[in-house]
Amino acid sequence: MDNIKTLGKIKASLLADFILQVYGYMSHLKLQKLVYYCDAYHLAYFDEELVPENFEAWVHGPVCREIYNELKDKSVLYSDIYKTFDESIYDPKSILKESLTTDQLEVLKNVLDELSTWTGLDLENATHKEFPWIEARFGFSPAEKCDVFINKETMKQFYKAEMNG
Numbered sequence: 001m002d003n004i005k006t007l008g009k010i011k012a013s014l015l016a017d018f019i020l021q022v023y024g025y026m027s028h029l030k031l032q033k034l035v036y037y038c039d040a041y042h043l044a045y046f047d048e049e050l051v052p053e054n055f056e057a058w059v060h061g062p063v064c065r066e067i068y069n070e071l072k073d074k075s076v077l078y079s080d081i082y083k084t085f086d087e088s089i090y091d092p093k094s095i096l097k098e099s100l101t102t103d104q105l106e107v108l109k110n111v112l113d114e115l116s117t118w119t120g121l122d123l124e125n126a127t128h129k130e131f132p133w134i135e136a137r138f139g140f141s142p143a144e145k146c147d148v149f150i151n152k153e154t155m156k157q158f159y160k161a162e163m164n165g
Contacts, residue, residue: 008100012051012064018092023116025080028071029060030120033127034112036062041111042104043152044159050104054149057136061127062150131158
């Protein structure tokens with residue numbers, strides 16, 4: 001592990017921008033799940049969150065409200081988000097490289113290289129089978145609105161067990 005530099009934290013919106021910049025256009029649904037899984041596996045690997053924002057247990061899976069609020073006018077659930085970056089003004093990839101350790105960047109790359117090939121629906125279905133989302137939605141019907149936060153400690157324990165599984 002890279003112990004020279006302390007672990008960095010970034011805003012979820014920066015992570016979302018990085019994903020769009022590097023992995024291209026995708027649905028809002030897919031983007032939300034990729035951000036969630038990056039934080040989940042970061043928690044499992046480093047015992048610390050990557051993003052300080054929480055995820056809510058919405059009907060279609062985990063959602064970071066800050067990202068939702070920023071992108072809700074640019075995309076509906078299944079349509080692609082088209083966002084471009086003038087890298088001379090704002091370059092999410094460079095900001096991440098400056099903000100995170102090489103170990104953190106490697107974990108993100110591994111998660112994103114694997115899961116970016118999945119569809120938004122595949123990712124939604126996966127989260128629906130996993131305890132952190134199920135626990136947060138306890139007592140809610142499948143189609144009922146829910147803004148309960150998914151517990152980050154539960155995420156850490158669940159994905160750590162999955163990694164070691």
